[in-house]
Amino acid sequence: MITSNSEVSNFISRRSHFSDISQETIALTRRLFIQLFRRPSTLIAGILQPLIWLILFGALFSNAPKELLPGDMGYGQFLGAGVIVFTAFSGALNAGLPVMFDREFGFLNRLLVAPLGSRNSIIFASVIYITSISLLQSIAIMGTASLLGYGWPGASGVLVVLITLLLLVFAVTALSLGLAFALPGHIELIAVIFVVNLPLLFASTALAPISFMPAWLGWLASINPLTFAIEPIRAAYGGPVDLSVVVLHAPYGEVNGFECLGILVVLTIGLFLMISPILNRKLS
Amino acid sequence: MYSVDLENLCKSYGSIQALKGLTLKVPHGSLYGLLGPNGSGKTTTLRILCTLLAPDAGKVSVAGFDALKNPRLVRSQIGYVAQEVAVDKILTGNELLKLQGDLYHLQADEINERIEDLTKRLDMNTWISRRCGSYSGGMKRRLDLAAGLLHRPQLLVLDEPTVGLDIESRTAIWELLLELKAQGTTVLLSSHYLEEIEALADQMAIIDGGCVIAQGAPDELKKELGGDRVTLRVREFSNQDESEKVRNLLLNLDGVRQVVINRAQGFSLNLVVDDETVLPRLRSELDKSPFELFALSHSRPSLDDVYLQATGRTLMDAELAIAGQRDIKLENKQAMR
Numbered sequence: 001m002i003t004s005n006s007e008v009s010n011f012i013s014r015r016s017h018f019s020d021i022s023q024e025t026i027a028l029t030r031r032l033f034i035q036l037f038r039r040p041s042t043l044i045a046g047i048l049q050p051l052i053w054l055i056l057f058g059a060l061f062s063n064a065p066k067e068l069l070p071g072d073m074g075y076g077q078f079l080g081a082g083v084i085v086f087t088a089f090s091g092a093l094n095a096g097l098p099v100m101f102d103r104e105f106g107f108l109n110r111l112l113v114a115p116l117g118s119r120n121s122i123i124f125a126s127v128i129y130i131t132s133i134s135l136l137q138s139i140a141i142m143g144t145a146s147l148l149g150y151g152w153p154g155a156s157g158v159l160v161v162l163i164t165l166l167l168l169v170f171a172v173t174a175l176s177l178g179l180a181f182a183l184p185g186h187i188e189l190i191a192v193i194f195v196v197n198l199p200l201l202f203a204s205t206a207l208a209p210i211s212f213m214p215a216w217l218g219w220l221a222s223i224n225p226l227t228f229a230i231e232p233i234r235a236a237y238g239g240p241v242d243l244s245v246v247v248l249h250a251p252y253g254e255v256n257g258f259e260c261l262g263i264l265v266v267l268t269i270g271l272f273l274m275i276s277p278i279l280n281r282k283l284s
Numbered sequence: 285m286y287s288v289d290l291e292n293l294c295k296s297y298g299s300i301q302a303l304k305g306l307t308l309k310v311p312h313g314s315l316y317g318l319l320g321p322n323g324s325g326k327t328t329t330l331r332i333l334c335t336l337l338a339p340d341a342g343k344v345s346v347a348g349f350d351a352l353k354n355p356r357l358v359r360s361q362i363g364y365v366a367q368e369v370a371v372d373k374i375l376t377g378n379e380l381l382k383l384q385g386d387l388y389h390l391q392a393d394e395i396n397e398r399i400e401d402l403t404k405r406l407d408m409n410t411w412i413s414r415r416c417g418s419y420s421g422g423m424k425r426r427l428d429l430a431a432g433l434l435h436r437p438q439l440l441v442l443d444e445p446t447v448g449l450d451i452e453s454r455t456a457i458w459e460l461l462l463e464l465k466a467q468g469t470t471v472l473l474s475s476h477y478l479e480e481i482e483a484l485a486d487q488m489a490i491i492d493g494g495c496v497i498a499q500g501a502p503d504e505l506k507k508e509l510g511g512d513r514v515t516l517r518v519r520e521f522s523n524q525d526e527s528e529k530v531r532n533l534l535l536n537l538d539g540v541r542q543v544v545i546n547r548a549q550g551f552s553l554n555l556v557v558d559d560e561t562v563l564p565r566l567r568s569e570l571d572k573s574p575f576e577l578f579a580l581s582h583s584r585p586s587l588d589d590v591y592l593q594a595t596g597r598t599l600m601d602a603e604l605a606i607a608g609q610r611d612i613k614l615e616n617k618q619a620m621r
Contacts, residue, residue, distance in 0.1 A: 020389050027386030035374045038415075106370035110431070113334050114387035115359040 020117030021124075028111075028125035032098060036133070042094070046137045050087040051144055054079060057207065058148070070209055071238040076150040081234035082206025083145070084138050085226055088165045089200070091134035092172035093193050095126055096180025100189050103180070112283070119283040127173050134169045135162065150237075157236035160243070160257075167264035168229040171271050178275030181282040205230050210249060222250035225267055228260040285312045286345070287439045287470035288333055293342035295328050295494075302328040303339070304494040310472050310487070315465040317485030317502075318474040319587065321602035325494040326474035327367055330443050333472075334364045347438050360388070363432035367443040369424040373417030377408060377427045380416060381434055388435035395434070402430040405463075406456060422453025429457060433464075440464060442473040446480060458484060478587045478599060488587075490594050492602070498594040506585040509593055511541055513583045514555040514566070518575040522551040530575055537562070537569055548601045552579075554592075 036043055058076040069078045099122070102108040111122055142161070146152040153161055176193075183189050201207070203217060204226035210218045221227050231247040235257055243257030255263075288310035295303040303325050310316045318326050331337040333346055335355040344351040347361040371380055378399065385395030403412050406426045416424065425445065432440060442461075446454045461471050461484055475481055481488055482502060489499035498505060518530055524545070531543045531553060539562035544554045557563075560582060570577050591599045 023386050023389055027383050031372065031375065031379075031383055034379060035372070038374050106366060106368045107372060109336055109366060110370050110384075111387065112336060113359055113362065113364045114384075115356045115389075116387065117389075 017117050021121055024116050024121040025124045025128070028121060029128045032125060032129040035098070043133060043137070046087065046091050046133070047140050049090070050083045050137070050141050053086070054083045054141065054145060054148070058150070068209075068212070070234070073238060074150070076145070076148060077237060078234070079207065080145040080150045081230050081237055082204070084141050084161065084233060085165070085168065085229045086201050086206055087141050088134040088138045088169050089172055089226060090197060091137055092130055092169040093176050093197060095130040095173040096176035096189055097186065099126060099177060099180040100183070100186045104185060122283070123177060123279065126177060127170065130173050131166065131169050135165060138165055153233075153236040154241070156241045160236040160241050161233050164229050164232050164261060164264065167261065167268055168225065171225065171264065171268040174268065174271040174275050178271070178278050181278050200224060200226055205248075215251065219251050222248065222252065225264065228255075228263045231255075232257045232260045286310055287312045287347055288472060289343070289345040290329065290333065291343040293329065293332060293344070294340045295332065295337065296340055302494055306342070306491070306495055308489055308496055308499070310470060312470055313465070313468050314487045315461060315471045315485055316473070317481035317488040318472065318491055319476065319478070319481050319488055319591065320474070320491035321476055321599060324491045326491055327443055329491070330441055330472070330474060334362055334441055335359055360435070361438045363435065363437035363440045365428050365432040365440070365442040365445055367447070369421070369428045371416040371419070371424050371427060374415060376415050377412040377419070380427065381431055384431040384434050390435060398434050402433060405460060406430055420450070421448055422450045425449055426453060426456060429460065437469070439470045439472065442471070444475060445473055446475070446477070476599065476603065482587055490591055492595045498590065502587060505590045506587065509585045509589055511556040511585070512559055513585055513589055514557050514563070515581045516553045516555060516566070516577070517550070517579040518570070519578050520550065524551060526575075527551040527553060533569065533573055534566065537565055539565065548598070548604070
């Protein structure tokens, strides 16, 4: 048994900080996955909803003239990129909910009274969990879209899709976690999710190209982060991967694949910087 | 040496002053009880020493460490069992304890060994592998206690550990706490149950209005009060006027030290007397007067008397007075990070 203060200090310092953080992060992530496997309804709903979008929306506009869509692609193929991004986006937007419930039910206090190597482990676990789930759901959608005949991006295309989705998921997860600590309860968080989710989808190029939109909506879609994720993925579906090619014809100019990814990187970093004061305050 | 040394703690929530210069010293190895009605500042005090809250002013030393400068060291020495049991309904008890072990950076074999030991000690064998969502309040509380003990802390802090529990769970928890004390662990528990403090604590403090208003060993505090207690009624429900008259009559009687009218208890009279030899004189004085004796009870000083002496009201009256003033919504907000 440890009795003196110096023994305690030695005990704390002899352990590697990294091994402490990894042990607690793995344990917290495992908890989230146990919850998921025992209560898989959110995972299933997260796959079913975009699938329904893909099948119904794809069918609804299946007779849209090909020349109106970029690269002569069918509407189903056009829609595929939008639905993949929407899936990842919706999943990541929900990242804050488990944290919010932990705050409300006092479980977060259990974590905060423990001598965690870093309280950021709570954030790391959420990011790992939601990233894995969002990617899993997106891959399921990609597979289904392929079976529906909407194409497959190929090996290098898949890499572009995954990198793009990762960036988007990181950014949106940061936003959701920030909200989970800033808002007073889950009702408010769900309200924000409802308000943000569909409008951001409609004000992007997920369902229609910018050329279809009135000018004001075209502007909105051209600054919408979802668009910067959708267009590189759509390009990857459209043919050989070349990120230096222009993928977005925005009202303010042309944007290539690299620039889209760059914007997502900046967005991710910006959002993490933005939420860090909230996290520091709540987790200090 | 003190396991907990709090000096002049102040804490406000908006305009509400929860702690007003609270000073508390918990000797190492003691089973220390914090007695006070709901809303007196017990939970805020415990949350500060567990590093969940920062005080507005004051010093916090736990296990010899400054909790404000070395919170991580302090956390490693404390086992905290909160008032609201926070278990994950989806996990089994076993999984929750394993998670707890990982949060305290124990090795896998240590975790398994300690879970096995605590499962036996708290009699959790039959249900520890079931999901926490199916547990009763008592089972959850026992699991929470096991989680607080898993890393073998020097100091175990329990906030109202037996509120609303069945007798079996309460007994199991009381036995374990006494066992822990015997093994040298310092136990600090808050309670508004007099019998809990009476049964467990070897040292105690009374908290009222955010301050410690009395502290010491329960027996010493009772002894300090001196005298015996008598509760007397001349009718089941008397009134102010009648009670005043009886009070004036009895105050002059030899051996009667103090007579207090208890409005909350139907204007009964609470007397402090030298000893039981005063009782026949009381009866005969009343026989001679126009008042009839309706009820009379005699007892040694209790912790409630200690509380009454220190605050001017009984613990139950204090509970009732505070019950109407509590803002549950605000308290929930305070509890949330």
